[in-house]
Amino acid sequence: PWCPYKVLAEGSASGRLCFRTPARGFQCSARACRAHRSPGGALVANVLRNGSVLLQWAPPSPAAGLRGFALNCSWDGTYTRFPCDSVELGAACRDYLLPEAHGSVRYRLCLQPRVSPPRPAPPAHCVEFRVEPAAMRDIVVAMTAVGGTICVMLVFICLLVAYITENLMSPAAGAPRRA
Numbered sequence: 001p002w003c004p005y006k007v008l009a010e011g012s013a014s015g016r017l018c019f020r021t022p023a024r025g026f027q028c029s030a031r032a033c034r035a036h037r038s039p040g041g042a043l044v045a046n047v048l049r050n051g052s053v054l055l056q057w058a059p060p061s062p063a064a065g066l067r068g069f070a071l072n073c074s075w076d077g078t079y080t081r082f083p084c085d086s087v088e089l090g091a092a093c094r095d096y097l098l099p100e101a102h103g104s105v106r107y108r109l110c111l112q113p114r115v116s117p118p119r120p121a122p123p124a125h126c127v128e129f130r131v132e133p134a135a136m137r138d139i140v141v142a143m144t145a146v147g148g149t150i151c152v153m154l155v156f157i158c159l160l161v162a163y164i165t166e167n168l169m170s171p172a173a174g175a176p177r178r179a
Helices: 134-167
Strands: 003-008 017-020 033-037 043-048 053-057 066-076 081-083 086-090 095-098 106-115 125-130
Touching (some): 033 125
Antiparallel strands (some): 003 086, 033 043, 066 086
16 A cells, blocks of 8 residues: 655656655544545645645546546736646545645645546546745744733833832931931
């Protein structure tokens, strides 16, 4: 049950053959991720809270002559669409993990089944999604922690000033006065 795959960098025709274990039985829970489905539901992009994306799909029917899958990726920039690395997946693969996706960027992933000739290739299934920016969450948590620390420090400073004012600045009772 290994999934062989090859990542092809932009503009490259060769890549290193890798293997990964499939994530069988993975279910996207509302607290851990958000699921986006392609029209027809054949391809699902599970966007996880850590910024990675687990793609899942069912085998095409009929599966006779299936040689594998081609996964194409692109994302929208401010003014243009940029291609991501393409991936060639073996016929046994039913999922693929994109380890790092950019936050606040609209992705479009298309999965094209590859079949042996003379069969025509089934249509590609595409899914679009946007990854929640993890950095903003981290900044909000950090700023809340820093703000709370500053408040505690201000309270201590106020108490210290009150103590100094009360005990050191007022004349001591019973001290002799000069005439």
